[in-house]
Amino acid sequence: MSTIEGMVVNVVLVHGAFADGSGWRGVYDRLTDRGYRVTIVQNPLTSLEDDVAATRRVLDLQDGPTILVGHSWGGTVITEAGVHDKVAGMVYVAALVPDAGQNSSEQYEGFAATPDFVIDVGADGFGFLNRDAFKKGFAADASDAEVAFMRDTQVPVNMSVFAQTVSQAAWRQKPSWAVFGTEDKAFDQAMLTHMAERAGAAIATVPGSHAVYVTQADAVTDVIVAAAEGASTVGR
Incomplete structure (x- = not known):
């Protein structure tokens, strides 16, 4: 089924750089407990084209309207x-929210630096988050056990992805929501707010780090549910 009492019920979750889909487990459990059908994309993190293709493959499997996260x-x-x-x-x-014709790196222009978010780049151009700075920069509100697991299961990202240009901006066509932590050390708060406002997103903030999808799973789940309900009311 693709609806619960007329609501969108399919949800596809897409992880970011330096991570895999396992970080979504808390959100997955909460959404499935509430009756949603959830699928998690595993991005190769090798190029924008590859990650978009991986996401489209999962979207193709959905049986109806879907919230993409x-x-x-x-x-x-x-x-x-x-x-x-x-x-x-x-x-x-x-999350990053570029416009068509922009790349991810351009989103940082004009905003404060984030010195606690330290990336070590290898000779092959793939990057990992620095092990010593991982907790402070990525997941300061996580337990030591959670931090260790996320740090030790990192997936390296091809750093060239951040210079690859987006050709379409779906937020110009689709309703959008945004949630981020007030203690995010990966992105400047003003940058997060600017990107979300430009997209016309309904914005929620929570106390938390960049890893709010892990550490604030209840709040993130609530925003996804609000999106499912909101998307349903606009005729989807």
Whole structure:
């Protein structure tokens, strides 16, 4: 079924850089407990094209209108992939929100630096978050056990992805929501607010780090549910 009492029920979750889909487990459990059908994309993090293709494959599997959710770099991915005809609305979780013709790196221009978010780049051009700075920069509100797991399951990202240009901005066509933490050390707060406001997103903020999709799963779930309900009321 694709609706609960007329509501959009399909949700696709897209992770960001330096991570895999396992971080969505808390949100997955909460959404499925509430009757939603949830699928998690596993991005290869090798190029924007590859990650968008991975997301589209999962969208193709959905049986009806879907809420597409992206964390961090995943926001760039859903901005491109969200024009898919099954996407009824989008949720940006501490996420990049580029416009068509822009790349991810350009979103940082004019905003404060984030010195606690430290990336170590190898000779092959792939980057990991610095192990010593991981907690402070990525997940300061997580337990030591959670931090260790996220740090030790990192997926390296091809750093060239941040210079790859988005050709379509789905938020110009689809209703959008945004949620981010007030203690995010990966992006300047003004940057997060600017991107979400430009997209016309309904914005929620919560106390939390860049890893709010893990550490504030209840709040993130509530925003996704609000998106599902809101997308349903606009005829999707």
